[in-house]
Amino acid sequence: MTKIDPVIAPGASIGILGGGQLGRMLAMAAASLGYKCHIYEPQSECPAKEVAGRFTCAAFEDEAALDAFAKSVDVITYEFENVPAATAQFLAARRPVRPGVESLAASQDRLVEKRFLQSLGLPTAPFLPVEDGGSLARAVAQLGRPAILKSRRNGYDGKGQATIREGSDVGAVFRSLGFPSSIVEGKVNFVREASVIAARGLDGSFAAYDLCENRHENHILAKTIVPAQAAPETAARAIEMTRVLADALSYVGVIGVEFFITLEKGRDGQMEEQLCVNEFAPRVHNSGHWTQDGATTSQFEQHIRAICGLPLGATTRLGDILMENLIGHEADGWASILGNPEARLHLYGKGEARAGRKMGHVTYVNQKPCA
Numbered sequence: 309m310t311k312i313d314p315v316i317a318p319g320a321s322i323g324i325l326g327g328g329q330l331g332r333m334l335a336m337a338a339a340s341l342g343y344k345c346h347i348y349e350p351q352s353e354c355p356a357k358e359v360a361g362r363f364t365c366a367a368f369e370d371e372a373a374l375d376a377f378a379k380s381v382d383v384i385t386y387e388f389e390n391v392p393a394a395t396a397q398f399l400a401a402r403r404p405v406r407p408g409v410e411s412l413a414a415s416q417d418r419l420v421e422k423r424f425l426q427s428l429g430l431p432t433a434p435f436l437p438v439e440d441g442g443s444l445a446r447a448v449a450q451l452g453r454p455a456i457l458k459s460r461r462n463g464y465d466g467k468g469q470a471t472i473r474e475g476s477d478v479g480a481v482f483r484s485l486g487f488p489s490s491i492v493e494g495k496v497n498f499v500r501e502a503s504v505i506a507a508r509g510l511d512g513s514f515a516a517y518d519l520c521e522n523r524h525e526n527h528i529l530a531k532t533i534v535p536a537q538a539a540p541e542t543a544a545r546a547i548e549m550t551r552v553l554a555d556a557l558s559y560v561g562v563i564g565v566e567f568f569i570t571l572e573k574g575r576d577g578q579m580e581e582q583l584c585v586n587e588f589a590p591r592v593h594n595s596g597h598w599t600q601d602g603a604t605t606s607q608f609e610q611h612i613r614a615i616c617g618l619p620l621g622a623t624t625r626l627g628d629i630l631m632e633n634l635i636g637h638e639a640d641g642w643a644s645i646l647g648n649p650e651a652r653l654h655l656y657g658k659g660e661a662r663a664g665r666k667m668g669h670v671t672y673v674n675q676k677p678c679a
Contacts, residue, residue, distance in 0.1 A: 315617035316382050318342030322612070323381035323403070325395070327354030327363075329656040329666065330387035330592050333600070335360045337608035343616070348377050355656045356387070368395040378402035385561060385615050389415045389590050390462055406510075406560040406615040411590040414557065418460045418491045421587060428556050430549050430585045433568075434494035441479040444492060448472055451494040457481060460489045467527075496584050498568035502536045504546050505596035507562045507610045508554040510617040515610070516550060517603060517623045519543035520595045522566075528664060532595045534602065534629040538569055542581040553588060562611040564593025594666075598631035599623075601652040601671040627674035639667035650674075 316322075322338050324331045327349030335345040336359055346362040347354070357363045362380065366373035368391065377399075378384065384405045386396075389412060396409045414424045422435050436447035438457065448455050453476070459468035470481050472492070482490075501524065506516035521536035522529055536543065550565045566586040574580040596607035605613075605621025613620055634641075639661055645653045655668035 317616075320344070320382040320616070321346055321362075321380060322615070323348060323377055323384040323399075324356065324360070324387055325349075325368075325384065325391050325399075326387035327351065327356040328387055329355045329658075331356035332359055332656060333597075333608045333654075334385070334387060334592065334611060337606060338612045341609065341612055341618075343612065346377065346381050348374075353659070355658055358657055368392050371398060374398055375402065383615055385611070386412075387591055404615075407563070407590045408558065408560065411557045411559055411563075415588060415590050416461055418458055418587070419489075422491070424556075425553070425585050425588075428552055430553065431583065432585050433496045435491055438482070438490040438492050439488060441482045444482045444490070445478045447492045448478055451492060454495045456493045456495065457485055458491050458493065459485065460491055496568045496570065498570050498584070500537065500569045501586075502538060502546065502567045502569055503532075503593065503595040504550040504565045504567070505562065505593055505599065505607050506547065506550045506554065506565070507607075507614045507620055508551075508559045509614050509620050510560055512555070513620050514551050514554065515620040515623050516547045517596065517599060517607070518625050519546050520598070522595050526664070528635060528666075529594050529633055530635070531633070532598055532629070532631040534598055534625060534631075536569075539581050542569065542583065546583055549583065549585065557590075559590070561590070561614045562592045562596070562607050564589040564591070564596060566595075594633070595631075597654070597669050598629045598671050600654065602626050602629040602631075602673050630672045632670050632672075633666055634668040634670060636663045636665055636667065637661045642668075645670050 321344040323346045325348050327347045332355040338345050345360040347356045347360045348364045350367050352365045364377050384399050384403050396412050399405050400409050419437050422432050425432050438444045453474050455472045457470050470485050472481050501522045503520045508514050518534055519536040521533040523531040565588045568584040570582045571579045572582045592607045592611050600606045604624040645651045650672050652671045
């Protein structure tokens with residue numbers, strides 16, 4: 309019989325690696341369930357610091373600080389997937405780290421991630437590894453143009469990637485990216501982008517929210533619409549793919565899986581929706597922020613429930629949802645947003661509004677989907 313780790317009861321302390329807005333909202337959800345939180349973050353000023361009981365400012369390579377941090381908490385999680393593997397392994401030898409180190413390893417490297425997804429039978433964009441300008445030229449010749457060159461590590465919100473179009477100088481594109489270890493992907497002609505936010509518990513239980521439709525601007529998520537404009541069988545397949553992935557990783561916590569929805573000609577000649585997995589995030593996800601106001605259990609509470617071994621909460625959607633990110637100075641319109649009785653405003657407490665910086669989000673429940 310599989311051994312199930314003991315429940316970490318309310319009153320215990322949760323360690324969170326990373327002090328950004330996701331860590332902030334995790335700490336707030338943990339407090340509502342009676343947990344204390346200790347944030348570990350290399351930057352002295354961060355959104356999560358203001359809402360947590362304890363805060364450690366230290367490098368992820370500082371083993372003395374990491375050891376003291378581990379001794380002060382009962383379980384450890386993280387709010388972003390680029391925690392160094394050595395840090396996660398060091399902490400996992402001292403306290404439960406959830407999701408596990410294997411989930412980090414599978415998501416931190418795009419090449420490893422794509423190969424892992426394919427090993428599970430999950431469809432991805434065609435891809436090839438790239439180590440130099442010559443291998444990039446050969447890969448583009450095989451995959452065709454347009455193609456997308458991406459760094460294997462540390463890419464998010466469009467950073468660390470470039471599009472290779474007809475007429476592009478392949479060598480110049482490779483040099484401009486500045487990452488010798490990269491991956492090139494064939495372009496996917498999708499009709500919309502979507503995501504599944506789901507959770508897997510310590511006991512293997514699984515709960516997913518409704519499929520979300522995502523609209524991006526300048527490579528940054530701008531809007532999430534729930535439910536997504538997709539056939540019911542497409543949504544069901546996306547959720548099942550997410551379950552397969554979570555089970556394969558023996559995952560514990562909330563996971564976000566991004567999909568492309570394409571239209572392909574079926575056997576009967578009719579156009580059918582197909583799914584392509586773009587990537588997954590082993591953490592709470594921006595496209596799940598709508599759950600704070602639009603679902604019975606928020607993704608942040610769900611993550612705390614999962615990593616502490618509590619029963620997973622209901623994922624029932626409370627209406628038609630529109631969530632909008634507030635990027636840069638869009639957050640300056642907070643007064644107008646607060647004056648709208650249909651709006652639910654969440655600001656992250658960041659001091660400086662910069663272009664491309666996520667400052668908050670606003671959720672509208674029972675809104676008609678965007679055109």
